[in-house]
Amino acid sequence: MTGQAGGESRPLDDREIRAWKAFSRSLIVVPRVLEADLLQHSSMTLGEYQVLVMLSEAPDRSSRMSELASDVGLSASRMTRLIDGLRRRGWVEKKRDGCDRRGAIAVLRQEGLAALEAAYPAHLAAVRRQVMDHLGDTDLDALATALEAMVDRSSAST
Amino acid sequence: MTGQAGGESRPLDDREIRAWKAFSRSLIVVPRVLEADLLQHSSMTLGEYQVLVMLSEAPDRSSRMSELASDVGLSASRMTRLIDGLRRRGWVEKKRDGCDRRGAIAVLRQEGLAALEAAYPAHLAAVRRQVMDHLGDTDLDALATALEAMVDRSSAST
DNA sequence: GGTAAGTGCTTGCCTGCGCAAGTATTCTGG
DNA sequence: CCAGAATACTTGCGCAGGCAAGCACTTACC
Numbered sequence: 001m002t003g004q005a006g007g008e009s010r011p012l013d014d015r016e017i018r019a020w021k022a023f024s025r026s027l028i029v030v031p032r033v034l035e036a037d038l039l040q041h042s043s044m045t046l047g048e049y050q051v052l053v054m055l056s057e058a059p060d061r062s063s064r065m066s067e068l069a070s071d072v073g074l075s076a077s078r079m080t081r082l083i084d085g086l087r088r089r090g091w092v093e094k095k096r097d098g099c100d101r102r103g104a105i106a107v108l109r110q111e112g113l114a115a116l117e118a119a120y121p122a123h124l125a126a127v128r129r130q131v132m133d134h135l136g137d138t139d140l141d142a143l144a145t146a147l148e149a150m151v152d153r154s155s156a157s158t
Numbered sequence: 159m160t161g162q163a164g165g166e167s168r169p170l171d172d173r174e175i176r177a178w179k180a181f182s183r184s185l186i187v188v189p190r191v192l193e194a195d196l197l198q199h200s201s202m203t204l205g206e207y208q209v210l211v212m213l214s215e216a217p218d219r220s221s222r223m224s225e226l227a228s229d230v231g232l233s234a235s236r237m238t239r240l241i242d243g244l245r246r247r248g249w250v251e252k253k254r255d256g257c258d259r260r261g262a263i264a265v266l267r268q269e270g271l272a273a274l275e276a277a278y279p280a281h282l283a284a285v286r287r288q289v290m291d292h293l294g295d296t297d298l299d300a301l302a303t304a305l306e307a308m309v310d311r312s313s314a315s316t
Numbered sequence: 317g318g319t320a321a322g323t324g325c326t327t328g329c330c331t332g333c334g335c336a337a338g339t340a341t342t343c344t345g346g
Numbered sequence: 347c348c349a350g351a352a353t354a355c356t357t358g359c360g361c362a363g364g365c366a367a368g369c370a371c372t373t374a375c376c
Contacts, residue, residue, distance in 0.1 A: 318376090
């Protein structure tokens with residue numbers, strides 16, 4: 001029994017409903033607000049910001065497209081176009097992988113790192129203001145563990 | 159200095175980074191997976207499902223467009239087109255408000271309720287499987303409170 | 317009562333994003 | 347060494363969703 005659609009699931013109780021409704025609203029509202037802020041201050045998307053962060057932390061400031069995609073949780077096609085956008089702005093360059101010439105590797109350029117550093121303070125403030133400041137009573141480790149499990153489950157079911 | 163981006167914020171510590179990264183990935187991945195599931199099983203969007211739920215719980219199974227929009231966290235224009243879609247499927251009808259004839263009121267029809275009830279079991283199972291099942295160690299009330307605060311803060315800053 | 321400002325929905329247009337199909341390259345069995 | 351399967355990206359296309367401008371109606375003020 002995979003549980004895909006088959007098994008009867010117990011309905012959510014009141015606590016669960018409250019948590020789920022709050023979570024599902026946050027899924028819509030939080031990214032919108034953060035993205036609007038980032039777009040206004042730094043002319044970049046939330047996805048673009050996250051990709052720049054991943055690249056800045058990667059060895060040689062470079063990473064394969066497919067890794068970037070799965071790390072941020074975007075589709076491969078989205079990543080192609082996202083990287084194209086960053087390339088047009090001169091923030092990253094793309095080169096074919098020498099060993100596996102199917103693959104492409106995105107490399108963060110100096111200008112991209114500068115853009116990321118310029119965007120960082122305002123975005124950090126927005127994340128604190130919109131998200132972290134409200135997590136006061138929450139056990140961060142338990143929350144992180146739970147969210148990681150969700151995301152892993154989802155990637156697994158692909 | 160607006161204060162919007164002004165103040166220096168303390169960088170996130172390791173715990174916060176972990177929680178934030180997990181949260182931001184979940185913002186991308188969770189809605190995608192749930193929506194794909196809902197679309198496949200019931201041919202409706204997550205937003206459409208949520209609107210149907212709101213309507214089914216509302217007095218007279220009807221609600222003003224603007225209320226629906228703010229309850230689910232979507233923009234007014236999105237709500238117009240979403241309701242149009244539901245109307246085309248015969249699930250909802252729209253009538254002008256008698257008292258304030260600027261306003262429009264969406265009314266859930268029997269067919270819409272039936273569609274919602276048909277979609278419910280599979281969606282419930284998906285929500286349990288993808289989300290609720292992973293929240294075991296988490297204090298649901300604290301989490302709900304935190305998420306509600308986030309969303310309220312965001313709506314407020316409009 | 318009539319004009320000005322405000323409110324509530326709709327429309328035009330643009331962007332983000334995924335899916336399905338296509339292309340290029342690598343791997344695998346004969 | 348060569349077909350066929352598998353992999354890694356790209357491209358075509360369609361839908362979700364926001365913003366800005368528009369239209370309809372109401373409220374406020376003279």
